[in-house]
Amino acid sequence: MHYFEISSSWQGGLAGVGNFKARGLEASFSIPQELKGPGTGTNPEELLLSASASCLLITLGVILSFQDLAVDKIDLKSNLELEVTGGFTVKAITHQPVIRLKAVKSDETVAKVIRAVERAEASCLVARAMKGNVKLIVAPPALEFVS
Numbered sequence: 628m629h630y631f632e633i634s635s636s637w638q639g640g641l642a643g644v645g646n647f648k649a650r651g652l653e654a655s656f657s658i659p660q661e662l663k664g665p666g667t668g669t670n671p672e673e674l675l676l677s678a679s680a681s682c683l684l685i686t687l688g689v690i691l692s693f694q695d696l697a698v699d700k701i702d703l704k705s706n707l708e709l710e711v712t713g714g715f716t717v718k719a720i721t722h723q724p725v726i727r728l729k730a731v732k733s734d735e736t737v738a739k740v741i742r743a744v745e746r747a748e749a750s751c752l753v754a755r756a757m758k759g760n761v762k763l764i765v766a767p768p769a770l771e772f773v774s
Contacts, residue, residue: 631649633647634648635647635648641658641663641664642665643657643658644656644667644668645657655667655668656668656669656671657670658670659672659673662711662715672709672717673707675707675717675720676706676707676720678753679705679720679722679751679753679754679757679763680703680705680722682752682753683703683722683747683748683751683753683754683765684703686747686750686751686752687724687744688701690747691726691728691740691743694739694743696728696730696736696739696740696743697728697729697730698726698727698728698729699727699728699729699771699773700727701726702724702725702727703722704723704725705720705721705722705723706720706721707719707720708720708721717760718761718762719762719763719764720757720761720762720763721764721765721766722763722764722765723766723769724765724766724769725769725770726740726744726769726770726771727770727771728740728770728771728772728773729773729774730772730774731772731774732770736772737770740768740770741767741768744767744768747765748763748765
């Protein structure tokens with residue numbers, strides 16, 4: 628079993644600001660301006676989106692490497708849909724990957740990458756934790772090949 632820990636604090640009410648410290652990361656956070664907060668630092672919505680994106684990137688990178696596909700770079704554009712009716716509900720997270728491989732394009736390679744994206748979506752720890760609560764959408768990857 629592995630355990631992870633952060634320390635955090637909050638000062639104030641609606642206009643308050645919090646801070647957290649984790650191994651390798653320290654940041655302030657508040658309610659975003661779109662939700663009538665001060666917009667200082669990051670916010671829980673961006674942190675959830677970042678957790679989902681980073682988990683997908685790591686999982687996908689590992690799966691691709693196990694398939695002997697040389698990854699040059701994986702970029703991900705992500706967005707979170709927040710419903711604000713009678714409370715706040717995260718409805719969906721969408722990821723749009725762009726995968727750049729050090730390989731020659733072939734039907735076999737494209738199929739392996741698509742399967743890897745599907746596996747990463749299904750096995751990512753954060754995606755599994757959100758399952759049944761937040762709709763996760765991973766768009767088909769845009770592929771780039773470099774020699």
